[in-house]
Amino acid sequence: MWKVALITASNSASRGEKEDDSGPVIQELIQRELSCEVMGYRVLPDCIETLKENMIELIDRHKADLLITIGGTSVSPEDVTPEATRQVIDRAIPGMAEEMRRKALELTRYAMLTRALCGTRGNALIINLPGTAQAAKYCLESVMDQLDNALLILHGKKREVLNLGGESE
Template sequence: MDWRFGILWISDRGARGEREDQSRGIITDLLEKRIGGRVVTYKVVPDEIETIKETMIDMIERDGVDLIVTTGGTGLGPRDVTPEATLQIVDRVIPGFAEEMRRRASQVSPNELFSRAVIGTRKRTLIVNLPGAPRSAEICLSAILEFIPPALELLAGKRG
């Protein structure tokens, strides 16, 4: 299947051009090489709930992505609002994916249990929140990578 992926980096400093996204290449490689498909859109937004929501909806409706991977804004900081934005737009939450990500990541660093990442669906699109730290993002995405293609197939009506 030729899946269409979107990556959304949520970072105030990234949106102001003060920081470079260290996770983009890692996420792109994992998605394109291990799942198949291509990243068709990449966006950077500040930690603002409305902006995050609008951008995810735009990626779904305008860019036609099958999967959105967000990175950043999942911790306990006062500006970490990615899970709240995600919960406001998803139709269904998939708690098992987020639980598995936290379980695997906490084996490397117990601090990963602070992650509030959410995974869910909006219409036929899967949305995955990842932490902003590159190594954490890689561990978390790798933890659920094998389950993403079957989930995408179910959402696309190709299984079930």
């Protein structure tokens, strides 16, 4: 069973001015689709240092296998989740972020404005999702079929084999 942590990056939700409606949607989806325990869920301000410190704590100290961030990925000057993520990850996984954008572009041209990243820190996977519940859910669904495989590979439990027939060995 994978250990999952969620962070919603939102100035207004962290101040209690609005409710975080995206976090619960993503929590429900991930628990339904992946054999996991959500071991942490935090609503934080859009602040690089705060986000970075919490990401590192959840992965390094609390041993999250999967860290999903929600929000803070647009081009707004206060949206800084990708910058925080870039400082935390060891390696980027551009294909996952590209697939989320590709699928979201089928629904809206605004998807090209997301700066979401995906990457690894040690043997943990980090995925940035957009802030609205519908967009976050749609983006996560677009890569959901690869989460278990990615986590198994990161933990050395499965070899990654490219098979052009579409199935991994």
